[in-house]
Amino acid sequence: xxxxxxxxxxxxxxxxxxxxxxxxxxxxxxxxxxxxxxxxxxxxxxxxxxxxxxxxxxxxxxxxxxxxxxxxxxxxxxxxxxxxxxxxxxxxxxxxxxxxxxxxxxxxxxxxxxxxxxxxxxxxxxxxxxxxxxxxxxxxxxxxxxxxxxxxxxxxxxxxxxxxxxxxxxxxxxxxxxxxxxxxxxxxxxxxxxxxxxxxxxxxxxxxxxxxxxxxxxxxxxxxxxxxxxxxxxxxxxxxxxxxxxxxxxxxxxxxxxxxxxxxxxxxxxxxxxxxx
Amino acid sequence: xxxxxxxxxxxxxxxxxxxxxxxxxxxxxxxxxxxxxxxxxxxxxxxxxxxxxxxxxxxxxxxxxxxxxxxxxxxxxxxxxxxxxxxxxxxxxxxxxxxxxxxxxxxxxxxxxxxxxxxxxxxxxxxxxxxxxxxxxxxxxxxxxxxxxxxxxxxxxxxxxxxxxxxxxxxxxxxxxxxxxxxxxxxxxxxxxxxxxxxxxxxxxxxxxxxxxxxxxxxxxxxxxxxxxxxxxxxxxxxxxxxxxxxxxxxxxxxxxxxxxxxxxxxxxxxxxxxxxxxxxxxxxxxxxxxxxxxxxxxxxxxxxxxxxxxxxxxxxxx
Numbered sequence: 388x389x390x391x392x393x394x395x396x397x398x399x400x401x402x403x404x405x406x407x408x409x410x411x412x413x414x415x416x417x418x419x420x421x422x423x424x425x426x427x428x429x430x431x432x433x434x435x436x437x438x439x440x441x442x443x444x445x446x447x448x449x450x451x452x453x454x455x456x457x458x459x460x461x462x463x464x465x466x467x468x469x470x471x472x473x474x475x476x477x478x479x480x481x482x483x484x485x486x487x488x489x490x491x492x493x494x495x496x497x498x499x500x501x502x503x504x505x506x507x508x509x510x511x512x513x514x515x516x517x518x519x520x521x522x523x524x525x526x527x528x529x530x531x532x533x534x535x536x537x538x539x540x541x542x543x544x545x546x547x548x549x550x551x552x553x554x555x556x557x558x559x560x561x562x563x564x565x566x567x568x569x570x571x572x573x574x575x576x577x578x579x580x581x582x583x584x585x586x587x588x589x590x591x592x593x594x595x596x597x598x599x600x601x602x603x604x605x606x607x608x609x610x611x612x613x614x615x616x617x618x619x620x621x622x623x624x625x626x627x628x629x630x631x632x633x634x635x636x637x638x639x640x641x642x643x644x645x646x647x648x649x650x651x652x653x654x655x656x657x658x659x660x661x662x663x664x
Numbered sequence: 665x666x667x668x669x670x671x672x673x674x675x676x677x678x679x680x681x682x683x684x685x686x687x688x689x690x691x692x693x694x695x696x697x698x699x700x701x702x703x704x705x706x707x708x709x710x711x712x713x714x715x716x717x718x719x720x721x722x723x724x725x726x727x728x729x730x731x732x733x734x735x736x737x738x739x740x741x742x743x744x745x746x747x748x749x750x751x752x753x754x755x756x757x758x759x760x761x762x763x764x765x766x767x768x769x770x771x772x773x774x775x776x777x778x779x780x781x782x783x784x785x786x787x788x789x790x791x792x793x794x795x796x797x798x799x800x801x802x803x804x805x806x807x808x809x810x811x812x813x814x815x816x817x818x819x820x821x822x823x824x825x826x827x828x829x830x831x832x833x834x835x836x837x838x839x840x841x842x843x844x845x846x847x848x849x850x851x852x853x854x855x856x857x858x859x860x861x862x863x864x865x866x867x868x869x870x871x872x873x874x875x876x877x878x879x880x881x882x883x884x885x886x887x888x889x890x891x892x893x894x895x896x897x898x899x900x901x902x903x904x905x906x907x908x909x910x911x912x913x914x915x916x917x918x919x920x921x922x923x924x925x926x927x928x929x930x931x932x933x934x935x936x937x938x939x940x941x942x943x944x945x946x947x948x949x950x951x952x953x954x955x956x957x958x959x960x961x962x963x964x965x966x967x968x969x970x971x972x973x974x975x976x977x978x979x980x981x982x983x
Contacts, residue, residue: 504684505691506962508921509939509955513695516943593812597925600814601940613814620818620929625826632822636815643810 399652402645409642413459421453424610435630445615445631446624454610455635461604461611462639465526465595466588470537472530474584477537482568482576484538485545496542499535507532511594515603522605525598529591537587544579548572578657585650589643596639612639670974681967685960689741692955693734696948705946707750724750726948737949741956747949749942756953759938764957766836766934770926771919773850774858775912782865787896789866790873802870805863813922817856817929824852834931853930857923861915865908872904906973913969917962 412419422440427447436443442451484492514528548554549572557571592612598604599613600620607614612635618624619632704717704726721727725736740747746756785805789798825833831852837845876882877900885895924936931937935954942950 501684501687504963504966505688505959506917506921508918508924509958510691510695512924512940513943513951513955516940517696589810596812596814600925601928603940616815616818620821625818625822629822629826632818636818639812639815640807640810643812644807647806647810 395652395656399649402648405641405645406649409459409638410463412456413463416456416460419456421456422450424449424453424457425608426450442634443628443630445618446622446628451615451631451634454615455612455638458610458612458615458635459638459642461522461609462592462595462613462642464522465529466591468526469529469533469591470584470587472527473533473537473587474541474580477534478541478580480534481538481541482545482572485542486549486564486568486572488546488549492542495538499538502535503539508594508597511598512601512603515598520598520603520605525595525605529594533587533591537583540583541576541580544576545572548575578653582650582654582657585646585653589646589650592639592643592646673974674971677967677971681963684963688959688963689738689956690734692952692959693737694730695955696952697730697733737952741953746953746956749947749950751945751947756950759950760935760954760957763933763935763938763954766927766932767920767923767936769846769850770854770857770923770932770934771916773854774919775861775916777854778858778861778865779912782862783869783901785862786866786869786873787901790870790877790900791892791896793874798870801866805866808859808863811859813856813860814925814929816859817852817926820852820856836930836932849930849932853923853926853932856929857919857926860922861912861919864911864915868911869904869908872907873900876900876904906976909976910969910973913972914966916965916969920958920962920965 427449428444432444432446440450440452442455444450445454480495484495511528511532515525518524518528554567554571557567562571595604595611596613596616599611599617604611604613604617607618615635616632616639619629619635624631704712704720704724707720708716718727725733728736737747744757746760748755749759785801789801792798821833824831832849833852835849837849873896882895882899885899886892921936923934924940926932927934927937928940935958939951939954939958942954
C-alpha cells in the first residue's frame with residue numbers, strides 16, 4: 388500500500404487537471420462556442436488576440452484557438468487509442484508470458500527483441516506513406532508499433548510478482564491460472580502499466596507531430612497539433628506571424644509535461660522500493 | 665586480455681546479431697513490397713496501357729514471386745550491390761554514400777553538445793543535491809524532456825534565423841567544401857537533435873554521481889583533505905559514467921532516425937530526407953536499400969556499445 392508519507396503533490400493535480408481540460412475540449416469541441424476551425428476569413432488574416440479570436444487567427448484567417456481545440460482530437464485519439472491497442476495486446480501477452488514463462492515466453496520475448504531492433508520511426512514512416520494516413524489507420528499503425536515495448540514492460544513487471552508468496556498461496560489454494568492472472572497479478576501490475584502508458588501517450592503525441600513535419604500525419608486541412616505547428620513553420624509564417632506555430636507548440640509542451648509528470652509521480656507513488664520504510 | 669566468459673558472450677551476441685540482421689533484411693524488403701502502390705505508375709504516369717506497365721514490371725523483375733525477388737535482392741546486397749533508383753538511375757550505394765555523412769555529422773555534433781551541457785550541469789548539481797542549483801537544473805531538464813525536436817527546431821529558427829540572422833534556416837554546405845559554412849548550417853539542427861539527450865544524460869549522471877559521492881572512498885578522499893573539485897573529477901566521475909555511456913550508446917541508434925525530422929525541417933539532404941522523398945516516388949530499391957542500411961547501423965551500433973561496456977566495466981566482465 389502507498390505510504391501515508393508519500394504525496395502526489397499539488398503539481399500532480401494541476402497537471403492531471405490540464406490533461407482533463409484537453410480531453411474535455413476534444414470531446415466537446417462541437418458544442419463549445421468556437422468558430423469553425425476550417426472557416427477562412429480574409430478580412431482577419433494574422434489577427435492578434437481579441438475577444439472574437441482569443442488566440443488570434445492564422446495566415447488564412449482561421450481561428451487559432453478553435454484549430455488547437457479541434458486539433459487536439461487527432462493527437463489524443465492517436466495517443467490514447469494507440470496505447471490502448473498496445474496495452475490490450477502487448478499487455479495481455481506480457482501478463483501471460485511473465486506468469487507462465489516457458490516456451491511461449493521464450494518465443495514472444497525473442498520476437499519482441501527482433502522487432503524492437505528495427506527502428507520504429509522508419510517502419511512507421513514507410514507503412515504510413517504506402518498504406519494511408521487517415522486517423523484510424525494512423526492509430527492502428529502506431530498502436531501495433533507500441534505492442535513490443537508494452538509487452539516488455541508488462542512482462543518484466545509481472546515476472547517480479549509471479550513468484551511472490553501471495554501468488555504461490557493462491558496456487559496452493561487451487562486457484563485457476565486465469566484467476567491468478569486477473570485477480571492476483573493484474574491489480575499489482577496495473578499501476579506500472581498506467582504510468583508507462585501515460586508516458587507512452589506523450590511519446591505518441593510527439594510522433595504524430597514528427598509525422599506531420601514529414602507530411603505524413605492526417606491530411607491537411609484537418610487540424611492536428613503537428614499539422615498546425617508545421618503550417619505555422621512554413622510559408623514564411625515564422626516571419627509574419629510566429630504565433631501560429633507558438634500557441635499549438637505551447638499547448639503540446641504543456642500536455643507533454645503533464646503526461647510525463649503524472650506518469651512519473653504515479654510510478655514513484657506506487658513503487659514499493661522507493662517507499663519510506 | 666579477453667577471458668573465456670567474455671569470448672563466449674561475444675560469440676553468442678555475434679550469432680544473435682547475424683540472425684537479427686537477417687530478419688531485418690526480410691522486414692525491410694517486405695515493408696516495401698507488401699504495401700500498395702505500383703512503381704510502374706510512377707515511371708510511366710497514370711495513363712499508360714496495362715501491357716506497357718507489365719513490360720516495365722518485367723524489366724524491373726517485379727513480376728516474379730516475392731521469395732525469388734527477395735533472394736535476388738539479398739544476393740546482390742551481399743555482393744555490395746544495392747541496385748539503382750527506378751527513376752534517376754543513380755546507384756543506391758552512391759546515394760547512401762552522399763547522404764549518410766550528413767546524418768553522421770548531425771548525430772556526432774548533437775552528442776558533443778549534449779555531453780558539453782549535461783556533464784558540467786550534473787557535476788555542479790550533484791555537489792549539493794536538493795539545493796537551489798540542483799532543483800533549478802532538474803526542473804529545467806524535466807521541461808526539456810517535453811520539448812520535441814521539431815518544436816525546438818522551430819524556436820531556434822525563429823530566434824537565430826528569422827530574428828537575428830545568425831544562422832541559416834535551411835540548406836547544407838558539405839564538410840569538405842567549407843568547414844565554417846558547414847558548421848553554420850549544422851549547428852541549429854544539431855542543437856534541436858541533441859536537446860532531448862541533454863535531459864536524459866543530466867538525470868542519469870546526476871543520480872549516479874549523488875550515490876557515488878556517498879561511497880566510503882569519497883569520504884576517505886575528503887578526510888585526506890583533497891579539494892572537492894579534484895574528488896569530483898578524479899574519483900567520482902569515472903565510476904558514475906557507465907549508465908551515461910550505456911544510454912548514450914542506445915541513444916545513438918534512435919538519434920539516427922530522430923535526425924529524419926530535423927533533416928526534413930532544415931532541408932538537409934541526409935538519409936531521412938532521401939527516404940521520405942523516395943517513398944513518395946515509390947522508388948522501391950532506394951527505400952529498401954536505405955531502410956536496410958539505417959536498420960543495420962542501428963543494430964550494429966547497439967551491439968558495439970553493449971560489448972564496449974562489457975570491456976570497460978570490470979564489474980560486468982566478471983559476472
